[in-house]
Amino acid sequence: MEVHIHPIPDQVMLEFGFGTNKNNMINKQSSMRFSNKICVLCLSLFAQIILAQKTVHYDLYVRETEVNFTGKARRAIVVNQQIPMPTLTFVQGDTAEIYVHNELNEETSLHWHGLFLPNKEDGVPNLTQMPIKPHTTHIYKFPIIQNGTHWYHSHTGLQEQIGMYGNFVMLKRKDDPTYRKGIDDLPSIPIVLSEWTDYNPKNVHRMLHNATDWFAIKKNAVQSYSEAIKAGHFKTKLQNEWKRMLAMDVSDVYYDRILMNGKPNTDLKTIDNKKIKGGDKVRLRISNGGASSYFWLTYAGGKMTVVASDGNDVEPVEVDRLLIAVSETYDIVVSIPADSTAYEFLATTEDRTNSASYYIGSGIKQLKSPQPRLKYFEGMKMMNEMMKMNGDLDDMGMSMSLNQMDMNVVMYPEITGDAKQKQDENNPNRYNANALSEIVTLNYAMLKSPTKTDLPIEASTKELKFELTGNMNRYVWSMDNKVVSEADKILIKKGENVRIIIYNGSMMRHPMHLHGHDFRLLNGQGDFAPLKNIVDIMPMETDTLEFNANVEGDWFFHCHILYHMMSGMGRVFSYENQEVNPLIPNPILARRKLNADDRKFHIMTENDFATNGNDGMFMLQNTRWSVNTEWRLGHHDRHGYETETHVGRYIGKMQWLMPFIGFDWRYRKLADGENENNLFDQTSTKDNRRQVSLGVQYTLPMMVQLQSEVYHDGNVRVQLMREDIPIAKRLRMAFMVNTDKEYMAGFKYILGKNLGITAHYDSDMGAGVGITFNY
């Protein structure tokens, strides 16, 4: 029997219709005959109840539209006219048949996150299929052979950030031997968490690569020198810069809104038309569909019981709060303690700048106290202790894993007290949130599978080790210091057990996701290690996971922070001698297109229109390469005109070293009798010079750039420079001095994302004030 379901919910359609009348925002609303569809919907629901084994059909129409979350209209992608994408529900044993109608003017794809399926249905463009071309339809068809809470999202570019995420629920059959009375029969609601930014995500990605501090300004987390002094942490800040670190934060991007099922605030008064009343229990199926945000989950009605993670059952565990990593899912049971009261279920970003709420129950709203602001300078101090001078991390003898020791607790006032209080430095538990306070925070060691999850013992084991690497300054994220395009596929054999040991040597946490398989996370629960497909690894942690290689194909294993993934933080597992994927007719072309993602160049440019001249720069850079042009154009010949271009390649994990080839052109009319010699007594040819140079740039402690170059006429120039010294929240200082006896010092006040005012003094051009535009 085949059933067709068109997931176009009537009530939402009506609301959209309303919006359309008023604002004419939905562009191409056609081909929707919805009285028909409601009929089919009812029929199909009925059919689903009596017959579990069947093909369930969904039509998904992917369209571009404008949305308005903040008061400003912005481009978004909607599926069946909604954000999030419609919830897709199946029963284990069904066959899914999903038609994706791409009505965009760009390519797309859909990945079924956490699902066991044939590789060609996995939805990774240029790896498991070619992208779905504009105005074509692609059919995904696969059997549903598991149950649990999952989600789905676009795997193309940055589409996930602007609306392409949705709930994907596979229900357990009632005759399943693992069916849990009191859990699997509770009223349940799927909730997908996400974030919204008014900035174009491509711009966000570009700004991250340019080490922008605009997001920190928006979050009030710049951690400048004056703020450090005020907090009594001047030494901490100094040491931090000495170790060449930018201000630390737990998240990279500032978001305007946090959404739960597409809304910042939701009243949940009924489930399946049944009113929620005091004494009830509700199962929340939470997926983190955020592109780069982790969320703290807390509840006003008492403790929460975690019953599943990444779609796999776990023994119920009671917690006060948990942090859900990007792309993880958790099933949580909450109780409604009293009648006539709605209890707040709160999702707060890890940096605590924003949140979204679900009010569960009907009546007066019982709030949950918000998470207090982070003690950033405590975090900075902690990072100073952990960071060695060469950029490696030092765990000081604590072997850390499974989120049990959370270095970030030093920043959490609710665990470690107010900013003023001093921590006991010798306490072995000083990073263990659960030992330090009454608040129970979930960690991976607390997850236990209700059934044995051990792997076939007769199979051989292949062991792989990875280090997660990267640096914040250039926003390069990699594994073993190689990005996807720089590494070969990792070959595994069908039938063998694969054990992966991952160490995070970078300064950010990374949610690592494996496609097509669940792995056991070795967490001290023996044969009952929990099954997951995401593992969040904090800096300095080592985690071990293992799985049985049982489905052929090319499977992506990557960091699920969208901007890290697009920077190339991943690998591809591939089975030896596997069958050719019919959806990849030209594997070489596909691979080239896949590699293009992390090879992309990012533009950065800036120009200062000042009273004494016109200063600016233009930079193109990617993972390894940098092309950089600077110019200083005076208003008259005396001040001179000069440009410098450097083409270089970054070397090493921390990318402090960059050898380059330079091109120089300058003209400056010297006054009579004026003669310019450099510190090495070489005569400068500044009045009219065209030079090629060879040089190196190196980032010194305090993040001062040391540039030494030799020009083809034998002249040598050594230069020290630092821009963007954070003096106050919006005030930056810059200086430059070189052996041509040139120097510059200046201040910049940041007005907006692309605008600032400057005041500077330059040895060639004198003092000036100006307006800076940057992109």
Next chain:
Amino acid sequence: MNILSILSKIGMVSVMMIYVSCSPKLNPTLVENVTIYGNCSMCKSKIEAAGGLSKFAKVSWNEKTKIATLTYDKSKTNRDQILKKIALAGYDSDAYLAPDDTYANLAPCCQYQRVNKVAIKEKSTDGLIVDINYELDSNSEISDKQDSIKSETLVVNQNQTASPKVDIIEPGIALPDPIAEPITEAPKTNSGTSIGKNITKSTTPNRSTSTAPDKAKNPSPKSSTSKSKTTTPAVKSISQLKPVFDNYFALKDALVKTDATSASAKARTLLAAIKAIKMSDLNTEEHTVWMNVNKKLLAETELIIGYKDVKKQRVSFITLSKHMYNLLKSSNYESDVYYQFCPMANDGKGANWLSKEKAVKNPYYGNEMLTCGKVVEVIK
């Protein structure tokens, strides 16, 4: 074009700019009256500060009527937002209940009666639903101080914070049943149910649906007999109760160090000190309180002596501290004593203790959270 005409144009532009910058004030402002629960002038300032939003929203709260007048620019904010902010500062309204921990951290004088709190349904194991008198203790902190003589009530009141949490017994959840039973009602497969609908521009202001809760269902809060403070600052000689207090402080220090053996030993000397008190030597005021607390002090001290587990000792210490506080209030001590409070102790219900030092050293957690807590009262 001469300079004059340019100047006049600049003038015109600046006049227009002034006009533009004035225009926000022309935005329609709304004035509304809402009930916000609170007690005192301290509450007033906190409520008004929490609800205000620079020049866009102003809150003026009347201590007597509990009515707040909200004046706000409806293009910038709304009633719901203002009430939420006030609730997050600790004050209930008819739309929002303050977070329990925020309420518990209000100064004792601010801990108003939470009439909008609905009784928690306790599900006992046999499925009976019992309403628990929620407000049982809501005034214990205040009454503690107001009538220290009536310490009898304190025996009932284990909790010092005003928001006691009633644990809900949850049948089923902790015991997953591996045997699958056929269930007649299938979990509904509401395919395509969508909640997201934020795609429209018509963001209607989020009006709260302030359903006035059924107050009749609320158990009537215990009326606190308001009695003025009885402590008289008369000149007294050093009380003979001093050894009792000294030994109590020693016991507290042992608990700060999380040292069960030492705590047990200190409790033994405390017991001796308590037994050594001759009632006839106490002044009238001390005498009255002593009659009341004597037996309880002995009982808790004996428990502490017996316990090997510091956790259990700490539980007894909560009650002991409470009685000791009453005793100290009736008596006098050579130096100032600080009555301190940790909101997290006693399973999050909070607990007090007495200390000679102002700096917080938490006897309920020791090193785990040494400095958690605050001074709630200085007993001169």
